[in-house]
Amino acid sequence: MYNCIIVGSGIAAMQLANHLNNKSRVLVITKSTRRASNSYRAQGGIAAAIGKEDTPFFHYEDTIKAGCDYHNEQEVRVLVENGPALIEQLKNAGLPFDKDEIGQLALGMEGAHSRKRIVHCGGDATGKHMMEHLIASIRPTIDVIENRFVYELMIHPDSKKCIGIKAKDPDGNNEVYFSDNVVLAVGGIGGLFSYTSNDSSVAGDGVALAYRAGAEITDMEFIQFHPTLLYINGKTAGLVSEAVRGEGARLIDQSGIALMKGKHLLEDLAPRHIVAKEIFHQRATGNDVYLDISTIHQFEEKFPTITALCSVNGISIESGKIPVAPGCHFLMGGIAVNSVGQTSIDGLYAIGETAATGVHGANRLASNSLLEGLYYGKKLAVHLNEQIDMNETGVTSFYPIKTSSLNIPVFPNKEEIQEKMMAYAGIIRTHSELELLKKWLSEYDYPSFMANSFDEWSIDNIQKLFMLQTAKLVVNAALLREESRGAHNRKDFSMENKRWGQLHIVQSKKGIEMRERQREHTEIEIYA
Structure with a gap:
């Protein structure tokens, strides 16, 4: 008892x-x-x-x-x-x-x-x-x-x-x-x-x-959908923290155009439901979405977990881009x-x-x-x-x-x-x-x-x-x-x-x- x-x-x-x-x-x-x-x-x-x-x-x-x-x-x-x-x-x-x-x-x-x-x-x-x-x-x-x-x-x-x-x-x-x-x-x-x-x-x-x-x-x-999950071959493979955008990463489409520019005052750091919806709309039209991390110095040291996640899934950090999609995150x-x-x-x-x-x-x-x-x-x-x-x-x-x-x-x-x-x-x-x-x-x-x-x-x-x-x-x-x-x-x-x-x-x-x-x-x- x-x-x-x-x-x-x-x-x-x-x-x-x-x-x-x-x-x-x-x-x-x-x-x-x-x-x-x-x-x-x-x-x-x-x-x-x-x-x-x-x-x-x-x-x-x-x-x-x-x-x-x-x-x-x-x-x-x-x-x-x-x-x-x-x-x-x-x-x-x-x-x-x-x-x-x-x-x-x-x-x-x-x-x-x-x-x-x-x-x-x-x-x-x-x-x-x-x-x-x-x-x-x-x-x-x-x-x-x-x-x-x-x-x-x-x-x-x-x-x-x-x-x-x-x-x-x-x-x-x-x-x-x-x-x-x-x-x-x-x-x-x-x-x-x-x-x-x-x-x-x-x-x-x-x-x-x-x-x-x-x-x-x-x-x-x-139900909150996190905007940025690693997206590989039609499936999500783990979380890419919002802290990456907090360090300066930007969401871009497959042409390199900034996704959140003009969509919200906070742009890439807008509330999650707003960012997730924009990524969803892009993907629904057949466009890929990426996190551009090229401006983040010492990414591997700041984000070792995400670096390891990308490595396991064959994504090169050196490319400066991480493919992402929204996924269910929090109730x-x-x-x-x-x-x-x-x-x-x-x-x-x-x-x-x-x-x-x-x-x-x-x-x-x-x-x-x-x-x-x-x-x-x-x-x-x-x-x-x-x-x-x-x-x-x-x-x-x-x-x-x-x-x-x-x-x-x-x-x-x-x-x-x-x-x-x-x-x-x-x-x-x-x-x-x-x-x-x-x-x-x-x-x-x-x-x-x-x-x-x-x-x-x-x-x-x-x-x-x-x-x-x-x-x-x-x-x-x-x-x-x-x-x-x-x-x-x-x-x-x-x-x-x-x-x-x-x-x-x-x-x-x-x-x-x-x-x-x-x-x-x-x-x-x-x-x-």
């Missing part, structure tokens, strides 16, 4: 684990390995207002502008205000941030930021250094179990409290773990799309798990939570990209994701430390009854799901294409499986069902939001025609409703 089970192993999960009470019984359980996460792959860095000419207010303003005024403003304020202290704590703990020529923290520039405020490690290997630091800090008494596919949240039939999880080992054997609190920190939904920067293990499991358990899900239409929506990560289910929490905290609005500001993971991981730990009773044994008498499985239907393969999502629910959306996708997804509607146990199912079949379920949530929300805002681009509604204000699409097993976020901050309010 644990005090806390953390599902996932990225920055939010590890930050939480490291700040929980030393006497608490903690389990970290992850789908792949503790180093297989989007956090580990993060290149850009952590946004924090620590420069002499910077303030948290400027950081706040940039966040609101990039996210199209669709935020929980109070949560944005406390996030950016805590940024400098979080960086200072990590620096004092020995994290090797890069420094400038006078020994101060080196600050990078990224899209939609008005100041240099991105701290980084190892050039473009911030995620790796950060995660190695957090992994090394995990106390020996914390149980860490890798290669476990969590397929069900256990809800007590009387109290309706989340009391544990069910998982499968690589051989498909079932395991049950009980806990006073369960935290979902499993990342986003990149695996739903054929072009993505995400780790291969990330496929929307957290959202599907929470939805099946009855939790509220919100803002699933807001701004997800599981609806309050200010400490509490979901609408007692005992169930969500943090990191899995959670919809309201800090990213309709389009996340670059490098705010690692900051979010650090802040909410620590904040939830403080909350749980106040709640956990070390002498409490919790519920141990309730075991879910295994039901006889129904005949398992034939699902489409993962590649087909990814291709259809990319084609019909990707960067540019239309009503007709979303309806076609909704109709296709409806062919795999099996209401009986919402209540059915997956004890006898294979991991592959459960994963496909989770992907289909999460895809439906995305399509439902994208159809209902009849406006273009941030990362949600409806071709039939212009970006200027933002009519909805703070109206949010909330989905649960009970149905779909429109809900306006309350602007005032309370500890018990569920933020969309």
